[in-house]
Amino acid sequence: MPRVFRVMRKDADDKPTVSPTSLGVRSGTDVDLDPQNNVLVNGKGMSVAPNWRDINVNRIPKRLRPRLPGAGGSNNTFCFRAGLGLFQQGPFANGLTLEPDSATHGNVAPANVVPFATYEADLAATRPDWQEDET
Amino acid sequence: MTTNPKPLTMNPSYLAMVRGTRELHQLLAQGKDDSPEADAVRDRTDGPWQVLSEVERNRVRNLSEDLYSLTEPSRPQRPMNSQAQAKLLEAFEARERGEWDRALDLLRRWQAYIEPSLVSYLRGSIWLEAGDPDTAAIFYRHALELDPTNGNYHAMALYCLNLSDPLAALQEATEILKDPEKSSAGVVARAADITLMSARLKSGTEADQTFHQLEPILANTIARMEKGDPNEFDRTTYVTLLSLSGFGYEFLGNTQAALALYSAALQIDPTNDALYVARGMLLYGTSGRAITDLEIAMQYGTPLVWPYVMLAHHHLLAGRFEESRKLSEQAIRVGGSAAVMSEVWEWMAIAQTHLGFPADVIRASFDNAIRLDPSNERAKRNVAAFESATRPISWQTRSIGAVRISALAERRYAMAAA
Secondary structure, eight states: OBOEEEEEOBOTTSSBOOSTTSSSOOBTTTBOBOTTSEEOOSSOOEEEBSSGGGSOTTTSBGGGTTTSTTOOBOTTOEEEEEOOBOSSSEEEETTEEEEEEETTEEEEEESSOEEHHHHHHHHHTTGGGOEEOOO | OOOOOOOOOOOHHHHHHHHHHHHHHHHHHTTOTTSHHHHHHHHHHHHHHHHOOHHHHHHHHHHHHHHHTTTSOOOOOOOOOHHHHHHHHHHHHHHHTTOHHHHHHHHHHHGGGSOHHHHHHHHHHHHHHTTOHHHHHHHHHHHHHHOTTOHHHHHHHHHHHHHHOHHHHHHHHHHHHHSGGGSOHHHHHHHHHHHHHHHTTSOHHHHHHHHHHHHHHHHHHHHHHHHSOGGGOOHHHHHHHHHHHHHHHHHHTOHHHHHHHHHHHHHHOTTOHHHHHHHHHHHTTTOTHHHHHHHHHHHTTOOOSHHHHHHHHHHHHTTOHHHHHHHHHHHHHHOOOHHHHHHHHHHHHHHHHHTTOOHHHHHHHHHHHHHHOTTOHHHHHHHHHHHSSOSSOOOOOOOHHHHHHHHHHHHHHHHHHO
């Protein structure tokens, strides 16, 4: 699994909250759907970065300002990491691929055309792989 | 060799990111970190963020950090020492060289030793010179909040507000001018400038009324400055007040009063090219002094087009065609409205004809004149005269008075739109 970072909310077990704006996606915004409600395989997906410092400064929790000046995100969100591999195109988890679109950003996308619910479930299934990492 | 510092290059993604970051900080200041509005800003800035260069990302991060200073309580100021003083000087020098990021970095690093209002004021000045008046306005306003008695902070805050939100600036200027004695002369001058500039786009009657209201305020403020402490006399503000009064009188058609005020201002600031242009334009055709004034303005490297235009016309009428041609070239380089440039190309064509330029070069100049202003019938008649076999050609050019009147009117609207 490639090493990726994402800012998300967390549940009591310190794992990311499964929701469209946390561990998940918004249809029509993060991914495109066909008329049958299948997710298009077009490189779009759940936004991730190879390092939390590469993420939009307005999303990085404010408490990290001493480490990253200007951080403007909510302190109710956390930087999570999953995987240890290289940040490059390839399999991410069951049914999912990493699709980098630059050296500092990529999307966790569906590997195949699947129903939106399946894609959501595949993303949710990665929940145990994520751990807080703000180092 | 010194070069003028260049403003930052700001692509649409960078501008969207900076705008979003400023908006987010307004929400953070209201405790709306977790609000849908804040999340909407974060969503809106994700795309722009992804395409920023690392330099731009650092600039935005640092701006965001500096924006926190607007709402966070100031830390106790440390006593200034020689090292901090040297770093502050370095920041000034970096700003002078146009090294905007470095200047801001130095201020950030050494801000604990500098009066907080001065830190915000300097940040405002750096962002203004770097070409971002919207961000500058925020820092100037903060400097003013920290030190409400500082007229310079207020004048600069108003100046930047006028660049970023002219309507809000006009409203604030109107409030200031209701009770001008409460504000410093510099603030009154800025408020009067904003009011006068906006008035020139109104109807003649409304604009006249505005200046009639401003006239006593300007006169009283000039008098207040003259009676004030000579050690605190601010020449720049004094010259601005005289110039604004002069312009107001010029606007009302009181040429003599305007000339007297421009001359008084030039006595205080004898290298002010804009004042030479203003006086030279008013005097054009009525006094030889006009030509001297316009030539001096050129010598001072004025960025205004009018001296080149009027002197090109002057030399054309006097039959000094090479001088006229060169000045027309300079006027074209500086640029102006289509109507003015059309006439300058027409003069160029006439001068070229007298200087024996090839016919196709002359035709190209006439073509430019007609292309720029298809309603320029005089240029069409002149090109027809050029094409006819009749020699000598009887050219048609506008009189000195006509050129002066239209140039003054053009300048008025150009200044108001600037």
